[in-house]
Amino acid sequence: MASKVKKRTLINDIASHLQVSIATVSLVLNGKAKQSRISDAVAQRVLAYVEEVGYKPNQLAKSLRTGKTHVIGLVVEDISNPFFATVAWLIEKQAFERGYRIIYCSTDNDPAKTRELISMFQERHVDGFIIVPSEGIEKEVGAILREHTPTVLFDRLLPALPTNYVVVDGAQGTYAAAGHLLEQGYRHIAFVTTDSQQTQMEERLRGYTRALHEHNLTPLVKRVTVTKETEKLVADIQEFIQHTTPCDAIIFATNYLTIYGLEAINHLQRRIPADLAIISYDDHDLFRLYSPAITAIAQPVESIAKNVIDILLQELQHPTEPVAEPAYQVVLPTELLIRCSSLRQGRQPE
Amino acid sequence: MASKVKKRTLINDIASHLQVSIATVSLVLNGKAKQSRISDAVAQRVLAYVEEVGYKPNQLAKSLRTGKTHVIGLVVEDISNPFFATVAWLIEKQAFERGYRIIYCSTDNDPAKTRELISMFQERHVDGFIIVPSEGIEKEVGAILREHTPTVLFDRLLPALPTNYVVVDGAQGTYAAAGHLLEQGYRHIAFVTTDSQQTQMEERLRGYTRALHEHNLTPLVKRVTVTKETEKLVADIQEFIQHTTPCDAIIFATNYLTIYGLEAINHLQRRIPADLAIISYDDHDLFRLYSPAITAIAQPVESIAKNVIDILLQELQHPTEPVAEPAYQVVLPTELLIRCSSLRQGRQPE
């Protein structure tokens, strides 16, 4: 032994120093002094000494023993997307206050990576899951459910699975957005979405389509193939805009599609909203700042986070009997934030 | 017992099913079959059965026994900042490939929260730390060092502590930026920074100041108080711009300061770069997209991530003797990405 490493304090050290048994120490530390009728005097001495030496129980050992880690696994699509970052942050904050820790990871919407992450979280024995499910992971989520690990999905759901979830009424959002554009006099409204079949994307498309049909207009839908090569995405959108005539307005189905769309529109030198009106599903700091400011269908991030964590903690504390019908399925409304990008020339928001 | 929960497979189940001892199973699973001279036949049978039933060792028990968790704690200032998000993502990717998991948390630059997070990571027995230190946590980091837990700081360092670190030469970055503005003929160049005393912020200020002094110009420095209320920040910058005359160029010391600055400039209806040239320390997707595109002092994110993880894994695998001089202290260069916001009218980048 080259250098003597300072040994960490153990529960044993506490007990022997104080001349009490380790059970006493453990009980006091876990707030069970009263119910085990340990004298206040002893309890005080234990607490004081623990504080003094800064003793921290080994969570690994504790978790192994109790089967509880007080850790929640949060699996989102992309933690660098402001929407997920904000929701994750709010969830973390509230969970922390109630004694739970969050560990999060991004799936990049890749089913294989999602599977790997779920598996890793299971190995680490998370007490519960919060998942933004990518396509094709019904089996894995089903397995979690079967083990009765409390789980809440958000942003989108898996129709085949009876789970708790918190989602947003995207159809209502795009329906309102299209309605707003129609009211402004736009008639050739396109919708740019991804090639994903996920529920939230299909809902957004549905709201748009319904609005157009009600006005006897033909939907103009572009499904972009999602890829890491952003240049390809931009080029794809650019080509769509160029070849779609007439087209005087576009609703983008996600905030990043809007960003690529703005780049495409810049390349084409079209003016917003003079040549082309723009609305983004999901807001972004950039949209407030952009000139002109971009109209957005905002999602209620605080409410999403609050519902998700409330449901999960409820399940964690009072596990529901595994019945066919999950107890909590929440659908929240969006809010249309009208800014300059969707207004006829000369008009002002509000 | 209302419902029988399907028991998870244990190493015991594997051993007894295969009629071998648990030691054999463990050895095979940990790749020590050869060195323990276990027959290939047995090893194969074990592997096959483990695969078949999908057995996963309990990491909690494993870690408790070995003292290794194969988890690295990553403590950054704000995971929703694209700079940290990108570096974190790159670090995670490389760590994952080498069998390590990352758990990350944001400090919001709050020393109390930082302490809490470090403490939580220690309780969870992370094998190593990657830390973006907020001010006033020398004591905590010192304690980690004393326990010989491998640690790397990045983005900024703690001058009082002999640690491994990976930082960027911010002074060189702002010096070059100021030089570029001077070359473009700007003479009244301001510098907007925060009230933080952290090394990276001081370095950035130093580079700017040196450039101006070399040209016998007076530095115009604004230190903004960082706050959650973004309106206050914007108003603060706006007031500074309004009351600083003459002023024909500004270097912002962080990307978010630039974003607030742009909002302030919009309010004031100043044109970029006709009325005011702009350069941002640290790039951002938005800056490429903005009209006009914003010149930025870009940090080498890939290189930062690679250096950080290489150093940490090196220490994890071959712990250096705790000597006074830490082995790895890396300073990386920045790159000035010249875009339209810093060019005299009519000129084009490149």
Added chain:
DNA sequence: ATGAAAGCGCTAACAA
């Protein structure tokens, strides 16, 4: 080449 057994640090049932 394989098995028995001693812990890692903690909790909680049971004894005293």
Added chain:
DNA sequence: TTGTTAGCGCTTTCAT
């Protein structure tokens, strides 16, 4: 009221 002790699931030494 407090102490003793049997595990939680795994790794690894040592004996066979």
